[in-house]
Amino acid sequence: MAFDYDTIVIGGGPGGLAVAYGLNKHQKVLVVEGNLWGGTCPNFGCDPKKMLYGVVEAKRQVARYQTSGLPAEPKVDWSAMMAFKRGYTEKIPTGTESGLKGAGIDHINGIAKFIDGHTLKVGSQQITGQQIVIATGETPNIPDIPGNKAFKTSTDFLDMDRLPQKIGFVGAGYVAIELANIAAEAGAEVHIFQHNDRLLRNFPQSYTERLKTILTDKGIHFHMNTNVTALEAGADDQVKVVTDNDDPLVLNAIFAAAGRRPNLDQLNLDGIGITVANQGVKVDEHLRTNVPSVYAIGDAIAKSVPKLTPVSGIEGRYVASFIQGETTAPIHYPAIPHTVFAGPELAQVGVSLAEAKKEPERYVISDHSVGAWYTYHRIQDKDAHVTTIMDKASGKLVGAIVLAVNAEELINDFSELITHGTSAKDATDWTPVYPSVTSDLGYFY
Numbered sequence: 001m002a003f004d005y006d007t008i009v010i011g012g013g014p015g016g017l018a019v020a021y022g023l024n025k026h027q028k029v030l031v032v033e034g035n036l037w038g039g040t041c042p043n044f045g046c047d048p049k050k051m052l053y054g055v056v057e058a059k060r061q062v063a064r065y066q067t068s069g070l071p072a073e074p075k076v077d078w079s080a081m082m083a084f085k086r087g088y089t090e091k092i093p094t095g096t097e098s099g100l101k102g103a104g105i106d107h108i109n110g111i112a113k114f115i116d117g118h119t120l121k122v123g124s125q126q127i128t129g130q131q132i133v134i135a136t137g138e139t140p141n142i143p144d145i146p147g148n149k150a151f152k153t154s155t156d157f158l159d160m161d162r163l164p165q166k167i168g169f170v171g172a173g174y175v176a177i178e179l180a181n182i183a184a185e186a187g188a189e190v191h192i193f194q195h196n197d198r199l200l201r202n203f204p205q206s207y208t209e210r211l212k213t214i215l216t217d218k219g220i221h222f223h224m225n226t227n228v229t230a231l232e233a234g235a236d237d238q239v240k241v242v243t244d245n246d247d248p249l250v251l252n253a254i255f256a257a258a259g260r261r262p263n264l265d266q267l268n269l270d271g272i273g274i275t276v277a278n279q280g281v282k283v284d285e286h287l288r289t290n291v292p293s294v295y296a297i298g299d300a301i302a303k304s305v306p307k308l309t310p311v312s313g314i315e316g317r318y319v320a321s322f323i324q325g326e327t328t329a330p331i332h333y334p335a336i337p338h339t340v341f342a343g344p345e346l347a348q349v350g351v352s353l354a355e356a357k358k359e360p361e362r363y364v365i366s367d368h369s370v371g372a373w374y375t376y377h378r379i380q381d382k383d384a385h386v387t388t389i390m391d392k393a394s395g396k397l398v399g400a401i402v403l404a405v406n407a408e409e410l411i412n413d414f415s416e417l418i419t420h421g422t423s424a425k426d427a428t429d430w431t432p433v434y435p436s437v438t439s440d441l442g443y444f445y
């Protein structure tokens with residue numbers, strides 16, 4: 001049977017685009033996108049979030065220098081900050097599309113739906129492909145409570161014209177903590193409602209409690225062990241938040257930050273017998289679904305690695321290689337660093353603290369309060385803290401946790417050491433710029 005395309009990719013986000021660019025040299029490829037070209041990360045995820053974060057972090061650095069030569073603390077001008085962000089995000093969809101055009105990759109706008117394992121319906125068109133790759137990402141979970149139409153999402157937050165005076169978040173994961181920090185630094189009264197007593201459950205509790213104290217000192221109110229049971233929308237942007245633990249609170253906006261769910265509802269996966277597990281499409285070690293011509297990657301799949309942009313990219317490039325027969329090996333994930341941009345940043349890579357504690361004969365855990373080290377003293381980051389995890393037998397670094405301003409830099413350095421299995425000798429046998437975050441590396445060995 002002759003197909004219209006060698007491969008059709010559903011979703012024009014970081015994952016889908018990695019597949020398309022990976023296949024493009026040797027295959028006829030089509031990408032179908034139902035919303036904005038570029039997907040979540042550059043339009044309403046990582047990139048706009050970090051632009052706002054950069055502005056509020058600059059303000060925070062000035063505050064830290066109050067007795068070091070910068071006495072006046074600046075104020076965030078929300079609309080100017082939003083204009084700065086929009087100056088970047090508004091160009092993303094057209095820029096992404098012209099990239100595809102320039103590379104000669106066919107692309108259409110529309111919602112794709114499976115007819116069978118080789119055929120999609122997009123609008124009124126039926127299109128066939130020898131392979132089809134699902135790369136449809138995720139969307140915010142909206143808690144199923146009375147009045148839930150009043151919930152806004154991270155997408156709304158990252159494009160708000162004005163900062164509401166009083167603002168709340170349901171959930172205490174990545175999205176809630178990062179956006180709560182931006183809102184608090186920009187001058188809002190911020191409330192976080194969390195149904196249990198943990199925030200950022202994938203990070204060690206000793207670290208999340210430190211971060212919670214820092215965020216509480218900024219004025220963020222944590223309502224732990226608190227279920228939001230109903231919302232009542234009122235006049236003038238007011239919303240009454242009813243909980244099972246406290247008197248109702250009247251806020252000006254409430255955001256659902258209770259996790260994300262895969263975008264699968266419109267694909268008709270049931271209709272063609274594709275198995276969906278908890279949290280996404282079920283795939284094997286080659287990212288194949290149970291229908292042989294259909295692959296799935298990125299945030300849309302069920303997996304134990306974190307759902308992050310670089311991971312979608314790794315999976316997209318892998319599927320392109322696998323489809324072209326360049327590899328037959330199962331997908332291999334390197335150590336994946338992850339960072340919560342929370343002002344300061346909380347970052348982690350490799351073997352976790354919990355795993356290391358379970359095997360004391362195998363790992364050495366070292367705790368470093370680095371706030372007084374030159375690097376952190378210079379920027380007055382008194383709370384900076386680092387834990388390193390070494391493999392006893394080889395003396396190599398296998399894991400790290402960092403709570404610090406710009407923790408992303410140190411965690412990137414640690415990730416490189418872990419990924420390349422660098423020994424203590426090799427790690428110290430080179431000359432980084434001094435003074436810098438990287439020039440501290442030797443002190444951790």
Ligand SMILES: Cc1cc2nc3c(=O)[nH]c(=O)nc-3n(C[C@H](O)[C@H](O)[C@H](O)COP(=O)(O)OP(=O)(O)OC[C@H]3O[C@@H](n4cnc5c(N)ncnc54)[C@H](O)[C@@H]3O)c2cc1C
Pocket residue numbers: 010011012013014015016032033034035036037038039040041044045046047049110111112113135136137138154175263266267297298299300307308309310312
């Ligand atoms: C607020 C926020 C902040 C984040 N910050 C970070 C960060 O700092 N670092 C990081 O690494 N990750 C971050 N992430 C996660 C990151 O954005 C995702 O991991 C990444 O975008 C996943 O890429 P993807 O290609 O798998 O999916 P997506 O980027 O979601 O792309 C999927 C695309 O598929 C399209 N689509 C869905 N269904 C269909 C259909 N039926 N037909 C056609 N098209 C369809 C969607 O419109 C979308 O454009 C953040 C996410 C959010 C929400």
Ligand SMILES: NC(=O)c1ccc[n+]([C@@H]2O[C@H](COP(=O)([O-])OP(=O)(O)OC[C@H]3O[C@@H](n4cnc5c(N)ncnc54)[C@H](O)[C@@H]3O)[C@@H](O)[C@H]2O)c1
Pocket residue numbers: 143170171172173174175176178193194195196198199200201257258259260306307308338339340341
């Ligand atoms: N810096 C980054 O890398 C970054 C930033 C933002 C988002 N992300 C990605 O997006 C994903 C989604 O982020 P998220 O914060 O929405 O999810 P999350 O899974 O990190 O956190 C969800 C939070 O909601 C709580 N929760 C779950 N169900 C609830 C309910 N019914 N009522 C109240 N609370 C509930 C959970 O206990 C948790 O605290 C992340 O896991 C990550 O993969 C990454």
